[in-house]
Amino acid sequence: MKRYLLLLLTIGALAACKSNKKPGKGANEPMTFEDFQELFTPGTLPYKLNADSLQLKMADSLAVGAADVSRFLTDTLTQGDYSKTEKVKLFPLTRIQGNVTNYMVIKAVGRTQTTGYLCILDKKGKYLNRLRIANTGSADGAVVFTSIDSKNVIKISSEKKLSGSNTALREDFYAVGKDGTAQLIMTNSNGPTTPGQIFNPIDTLPRKHKFSGDYTAGDMNLISIRDGEDAKTFQFFITFSKNNGSCKGELSGRGHYIAGNRGEYKDKESSCGIAFQFSAGRVTIREVGGCGAYRGIKCFFEGNFVKKAEKGPRKGAKQQSTQR
Structure with a gap:
C-alpha cells in the first residue's frame, strides 16, 4: 500500500512539474x-x-x-x-x-x-x-x-558628459497615435549646436524604398525619409534652421505616397500639412495649412533638399521595408 501511495505521489509531482513548464521553452x-x-x-x-x-x-x-x-x-x-x-x-x-x-x-x-x-x-x-x-x-x-x-506623452532623454562636470541633455517628446506612430512634438536641449550634428530620431529605420534616405540643404537642414509599414507610406523627420538660427522648425510623422512622385502628410491634431515632391536625387517640400505649432512664426516648411550619397549598403536593404 505504501509503495502504491508513493507511486501516486511521484506521478503527481511529475505532472505538476510538467504543467509548470514554460510554453515555448521545450513544452509540447x-x-x-x-x-x-x-x-x-x-x-x-x-x-x-x-x-x-x-x-x-x-x-x-x-x-x-x-x-x-x-x-x-x-x-x-x-x-x-x-x-x-x-x-x-x-x-x-x-x-x-x-x-x-x-x-x-x-x-x-x-x-x-x-x-x-x-x-x-x-x-x-x-x-x-x-x-x-x-x-x-x-x-x-x-x-x-x-x-x-498619464496622457501617453513619451519623453526620451539623452544625457552625455562633456568636459569637466558639464553635461548635455536632450529631451524629445512624442505623442503616440492609435496606429502606433510616434510623432515628435517638442525637443528641449541644453547641448551645443554643432554644424552637421543633427539628432535624427528615425535614423536607424529601414531605407529600402527608392525615395528613402537623407536630404539636406545646408548643415542644419534635414529631411529624413524612411520606409513605412507598406509601399504606400513613409516615415519622415524634418528639421531646419533659417535666418542665422533665429527661426527653426521640426516635425515628424507618417506620410502617404500619392500619384507619381508625390507624397503628403496631414496632421491629425491640427490643419498642418506638408506636400512632398520627389525627383532624381531631390525632394521639394511645401507647407499646406498652418504648421505654426512646429516652427517659428517667420519661416515655413519649404524648400529644395538634395539627397545625400550613402556609404556602403543601404540600411535595411536586406530587411523587410516595414518598420516592425
Whole structure:
C-alpha cells in the first residue's frame, strides 16, 4: 500500500512539474500570446525607466526567446543597435495599458551595452511600432532614459558628459497615435549646436524604398525619409534652421505616397500639412495649412533638399521595408 501511495505521489509531482513548464521553452504546447504577455510585470502610467533600473542584473532563466519576440512583436527589435552576429539576451520587463495603445517594455543585453525598447500594440494585442527608449554603454557615452506620463506623452532623454562636470541633455517628446506612430512634438536641449550634428530620431529605420534616405540643404537642414509599414507610406523627420538660427522648425510623422512622385502628410491634431515632391536625387517640400505649432512664426516648411550619397549598403536593404 505504501509503495502504491508513493507511486501516486511521484506521478503527481511529475505532472505538476510538467504543467509548470514554460510554453515555448521545450513544452509540447506552443506559447500563446496570453502566455507571452504574462511574462511581463503589469504596470501603470506614469512610467519611468532610468539607467539604474535598466542595469539591474536579471537571471538568465527570466530571458525570453528571440523566436517568441519575433512571433508576437517584431523580428527587428534590436536592429541598428546590435549586429546580427552578436549574442543578445532579451528580458521582458513591463506591460502597460494606455489610453490609446498598450505597451510592452523589453530589455536587450549585449556584450557592451544594454538597451530598453518600448513596443507599441493596439488594444487587441497587435504589434504596431517600437521605440528605443533607454540605453547604457553606447560608444558615444550617452545615457538614454525615458518616462511616459498619464496622457501617453513619451519623453526620451539623452544625457552625455562633456568636459569637466558639464553635461548635455536632450529631451524629445512624442505623442503616440492609435496606429502606433510616434510623432515628435517638442525637443528641449541644453547641448551645443554643432554644424552637421543633427539628432535624427528615425535614423536607424529601414531605407529600402527608392525615395528613402537623407536630404539636406545646408548643415542644419534635414529631411529624413524612411520606409513605412507598406509601399504606400513613409516615415519622415524634418528639421531646419533659417535666418542665422533665429527661426527653426521640426516635425515628424507618417506620410502617404500619392500619384507619381508625390507624397503628403496631414496632421491629425491640427490643419498642418506638408506636400512632398520627389525627383532624381531631390525632394521639394511645401507647407499646406498652418504648421505654426512646429516652427517659428517667420519661416515655413519649404524648400529644395538634395539627397545625400550613402556609404556602403543601404540600411535595411536586406530587411523587410516595414518598420516592425
